Amino acid sequence: MLAELFAAAAHGCRDRSPLTQRLLDDAAADLTRGGVTAAIMAGSERDRHGTVPGLRFAGAVHRLVLEGRAPDLAQHYPTVGGQPHLPTLWQDALPALHTHADLLRRRVQATVVQTNEPGRSAPLYGGLLVAAQEAARAAERTVPFCVRLLEVGASGGLNLRPHHVGYRLEDRVLGDPGSPLVLDPEWTGRPPADLAHRLRVVGRAGCDLHPVDVSTEDGRLHLSSFVWADQVRRWNRLRDALDLAATDPVKVEQSPGPEWLAKQLARAERDVLTVVWHSVVWQYVSPADRAMGRAVLADAAMKATRTSPLALLVFEPRRVDDPDVGYRFELLLKLWPAGISLNLGHGAGHGTPFTWDVTPWE
Numbered sequence: 598m599l600a601e602l603f604a605a606a607a608h609g610c611r612d613r614s615p616l617t618q619r620l621l622d623d624a625a626a627d628l629t630r631g632g633v634t635a636a637i638m639a640g641s642e643r644d645r646h647g648t649v650p651g652l653r654f655a656g657a658v659h660r661l662v663l664e665g666r667a668p669d670l671a672q673h674y675p676t677v678g679g680q681p682h683l684p685t686l687w688q689d690a691l692p693a694l695h696t697h698a699d700l701l702r703r704r705v706q707a708t709v710v711q712t713n714e715p716g717r718s719a720p721l722y723g724g725l726l727v728a729a730q731e732a733a734r735a736a737e738r739t740v741p742f743c744v745r746l747l748e749v750g751a752s753g754g755l756n757l758r759p760h761h762v763g764y765r766l767e768d769r770v771l772g773d774p775g776s777p778l779v780l781d782p783e784w785t786g787r788p789p790a791d792l793a794h795r796l797r798v799v800g801r802a803g804c805d806l807h808p809v810d811v812s813t814e815d816g817r818l819h820l821s822s823f824v825w826a827d828q829v830r831r832w833n834r835l836r837d838a839l840d841l842a843a844t845d846p847v848k849v850e851q852s853p854g855p856e857w858l859a860k861q862l863a864r865a866e867r868d869v870l871t872v873v874w875h876s877v878v879w880q881y882v883s884p885a886d887r888a889m890g891r892a893v894l895a896d897a898a899m900k901a902t903r904t905s906p907l908a909l910l911v912f913e914p915r916r917v918d919d920p921d922v923g924y925r926f927e928l929l930l931k932l933w934p935a936g937i938s939l940n941l942g943h944g945a946g947h948g949t950p951f952t953w954d955v956t957p958w959e
């Protein structure tokens with residue numbers, strides 16, 4: 598059973614991470630013959646499919662490499678300067694797997710797969726510009742609103758600084774060009790907003806069921822270990838986002854989203870647009886939390902005013918009719934009391950590239 602889950606996880610990496618795919622395929626074969634992987638996964642045999650035991654294993658192995666505890670394997674890992682050579686990957690993994698089997702077993706059991714993708718700051722930034730300007734237009738104000746950003750499912754909080762990130766377009770850099778994190782948003786089209794206006798963020802806060810404290814080495818290693826080691830661009834983006842976070846700390850509170858949101862939304866700020874944001878979270882939220890989250894938001898929406906407006910901005914996968922596509926990641930915006938409801942566009946799961954294409958959100 599575990600071997601099947603490993604093989605399925607390996608299949609999920611195809612075309613995206615040959616290194617992780619090969620590691621998991623070899624580990625699946627090792628599980629079947631009762632090798633060291635079986636000892637490492639002891640106690641995790643009955644774990645649910647949704648906890649992705651294979652990715653927990655791959656993350657724990659990657660972490661060993663990052664910590665310098667797997668020198669033979671490190672030569673295959675681009676995140677520490679290596680170059681994958683798949684035919685010898687498994688034989689070079691074995692010494693570290695044997696030496697650190699107990700540590701790996703404890704880590705695999707204690708870990709949930711946890712990612713935080715800073716590329717999603719690009720659609721967030723564009724969406725916030727639109728929200729701040731549309732809310733101002735609806736309130737007949739000439740200057741866009743300042744924003745208070747509330748993120749549910751913030752993970753390590755790496756998307757809580759959209760105004761401190763640079764966004765490199767062909768003709769200019771939006772946001773903060775001097776930031777340690779400058780993204781290539783790869784936009785087709787542009788957000789329907791005046792890009793000359795700077796985004797002003799006057800408050801931000803986040804919550805997560807399993808927050809990652811990126812001010813600690815442990816937290817940084819934890820997030821880093823779940824980036825597939827041959828996805829170098831993504832790795833560099835994460836490293837730059839962690840550097841930015843070190844200059845501008847924001848704590849992510851440990852809490853289920855709805856309770857936290859209810860507390861945050863109980864306080865409305867005058868002349869500030871409150872934006873509730875979540876990205877790639879909804880699929881993980883329990884039905885009870887979904888219902889409660891909707892109720893909390895509906896209550897706050899009823900209380901929103903022209904001087905204290907509210908927005909919901911989400912970047913989430915949605916099913917589409919085309920069977921070849923299946924689902925795609927869409928950026929959706931609702932504004933209260935303006936009654937605006939827009940689908941702003943769609944993009945890749947990590948936030949870039951992104952196509953701005955505004956239609957009504959039904």
Ligand SMILES: C[S@@+](CC[C@H](N)C(=O)[O-])C[C@H]1O[C@@H](n2cnc3c(N)ncnc32)[C@H](O)[C@@H]1O
Pocket residue numbers: 711712713714715717749750751752804805806807808852853854855875876877878881882883886
């Ligand atoms: C795939 S991660 C996405 C993290 C981040 N939003 C991003 O875009 O990089 C999903 C996150 O949602 C969090 N999560 C799931 N259910 C939650 C809930 N009911 N309340 C708060 N956070 C939740 C998970 O702990 C996890 O950190």
